[in-house]
Amino acid sequence: MDAELNDALAELRDLLLDGERLVSASAGGRRKGQEAPEPTRIRPVTVKGRELLQLETADAAGRPIVRNVEATAVEELLARPYANWHVVTTDATVAVRITKKGKAFVHRTAEGGERVTSHDRVKSHLLAPDDxxxxxxxxxxxxxxxxxxxxxxxxxxxxxxxxxxxxxxxxxxxxxxxxxxxxxxxxxxxxxxxxxxxxxxxxxxxxxxxxxxxxxxxxxxxxxxxxxxxxxxxxxxxxxxxxxxxxxxxxxxxxxxxxxxxxxxxxxxxxxxxxxxxxxxxxxxxxxxxxxxxxxxxxxxxxxxxxxxxxxxxxxxxxxxxxxxxxxxxxxxxxxxxxxxxxxxxxxxxxxxxxxxxxxxxxxxxxxxxxxxxxx
Ligand SMILES: C[S@@+](CC[C@H](N)C(=O)[O-])C[C@H]1O[C@@H](n2cnc3c(N)ncnc32)[C@H](O)[C@@H]1O
The missing domain is CATH 3.40.50.150 (Vaccinia Virus protein VP39)
Incomplete structure (x- = not known):
């Protein structure tokens, strides 16, 4: 695997597993020659005192499907051939794009988000209503x-x-x-x-x-x-x-x-x-x-x-x-x-x-x- 891609995935892993800073993440697109993994949104949730990740996908009609998983699911998510990752933490936003040649481009900004970990599903947006x-x-x-x-x-x-x-x-x-x-x-x-x-x-x-x-x-x-x-x-x-x-x-x-x-x-x-x-x-x-x-x-x-x-x-x-x-x-x-x-x-x-x-x-x-x- 390309060293830059390895580094980018390691950075994503750290962010997704950061129980204090992770606000939300989304993964989508597919890498060249690979089957498209289902677009997934991720956010931290606390359920009965347990810190989990909530994964949101969609059914064929676009209706959301939500499930809560242990943090270990991050490995399986990172192994999927997504072409785009977008992670928001409390103090930064990191976007990773993987090109058709398998190169990873990482874009970081110092714009963070607000962490909400209540079990109630918050609506996830590509562009938040308050954008x-x-x-x-x-x-x-x-x-x-x-x-x-x-x-x-x-x-x-x-x-x-x-x-x-x-x-x-x-x-x-x-x-x-x-x-x-x-x-x-x-x-x-x-x-x-x-x-x-x-x-x-x-x-x-x-x-x-x-x-x-x-x-x-x-x-x-x-x-x-x-x-x-x-x-x-x-x-x-x-x-x-x-x-x-x-x-x-x-x-x-x-x-x-x-x-x-x-x-x-x-x-x-x-x-x-x-x-x-x-x-x-x-x-x-x-x-x-x-x-x-x-x-x-x-x-x-x-x-x-x-x-x-x-x-x-x-x-x-x-x-x-x-x-x-x-x-x-x-x-x-x-x-x-x-x-x-x-x-x-x-x-x-x-x-x-x-x-x-x-x-x-x-x-x-x-x-x-x-x-x-x-x-x-
Ligand atoms: C219901 S509005 C929707 C506007 C916008 N897409 C939205 O969702 O807010 C439909 C728009 O189509 C424009 N329109 C009507 N006939 C058109 C045509 N033949 N070609 C281009 N625009 C047209 C109207 O002037 C109007 O602004």
Whole structure:
């Protein structure tokens, strides 16, 4: 093993076993050629007088799984091929990044955190709700939580090869996610990242660029006023869209496909387009009850729209997951479509297309995403 990596792991071991100073830690990403270990957050807890470590992982739907373990579990954690470690102690923060060549880079700052060891689970965050960034951009508690959960999902999917990344956030509005993504990816993960926010409203562009300037981020991020469909972009490695209105989500996904983005993360907003098309249309028998009442039609339209988006992407060979990125009490618009180009066998692509064609024919709908992809 590389001597620097050995030293870095020894430093991490000392910090994780420091029963007086450890505040929290997180480990994620995977080293080149290794299987991805599950992203894990760690914090010290005292249970019935015993000092333990609380490990938090997530199930397939992103729901937290928490277990308390003895400190000896640190050895097993350090043996996993994580590419990134981030440890906060009472007086310092240490980030370790392991490159694809197996070299370890250690970044230390003198910024510490507050130790909480009560058994009650404290919510862990990539960016804490009291991070000064949120105050600077003016995000309320609900948005802070959405942004943090959204970024957590991004964090778990991103590779760690350290290549420069261009992230585009479509329909960025006040750019809470855009700024948080830049701060987290460049500051915490130390990636070479540039971020573009695309927003149809010119006044938002002016406002967001001014905030970027004020925060000292202007060298790494900028905003353009245009539609997601037409914004002039040099490319995109990562596409984000958090509640981009109605078919703006389709525009973002289609741009992601056209720009050959490595990842598309879209948490859709309202789905008026298909809901309108279902109104008054004849439902295929015996499914009339699904669309007879307004609220059921709306919910069914949500489901049908996202199912058709997923099928279209799968028919293009994408690996797709549709999941819940945050609990519904924080926002009813809590689904997330994640997609990345994959080497899907032709038979599966064809099967997805057949299923798509059958659904649109039976329900008599014309999804916006298909139109955008066909003109792509
Ligand atoms: C519900 S807001 C969400 C804003 C932000 N992503 C957030 O989560 O706070 C949707 C934003 O998308 C913008 N928008 C609507 N249609 C768009 C389009 N076709 N292209 C780009 N932005 C669009 C709206 O102006 C609005 O700011």
């Amino acid at each position: 000064p960034l949120f105050a600077a951009v003016g995000a309320d508690a609900a948005k802070r939580r959405q942004v943090d959960r959204f970024l957590t999902l991004v964090d778990g999917k991103l590779g760690t090869d350290g290549a420069p990344l261009h992230v585009v956030d479509f329909g960025c509005g006040n750019a809470y996610l855009t700024f948080a993504a830049y701060k987290y990816l460049s500051g915490v993960r130390e990636l070479d990242v540039t971020v573009t926010g695309v927003e149809i409203r010119e006044e938002q562009r002016v406002h967001n660029n001014a905030v970027a300037e004020k925060l000292g981020y202007a060298a790494g991020m900028h905003f353009v006023a245009d539609t997601a469909a037409e914004a002039d972009l040099p490319g995109a490695d990562i596409v984000l869209a958090l509640h981009a209105c109605d078919t703006a989500t389709d525009e973002a996904i289609a741009r992601g496909v056209r720009l050959k983005a490595a990842h598309i993360f879209a948490a859709p907003c309202c789905h008026h387009d298909i809901a309108e098309q279902l109104k008054g249309a004849e439902a295929p028998g015996p499914y009339g009850a699904l669309v007879a009442d307004g609220i059921l039609r709306e919910r069914f339209a949500d489901t049908l729209t996202d199912a058709l988006r997923a099928l279209l992407l799968r028919s293009l060979g994408y690996e797709v997951e549709v999941s819940e990125f945050i609990a519904s009490q924080h926002t009813p618009r809590n689904s997330m479509i994640w997609a990345r180009p994959a080497r899907t066998p032709a038979a599966l692509r064809t099967a997805a297309r057949v299923e798509y064609d059958t659904l649109v024919e039976q329900w008599g709908v014309r999804p916006k995403l298909a139109e955008l992809l066909e003109t792509a």
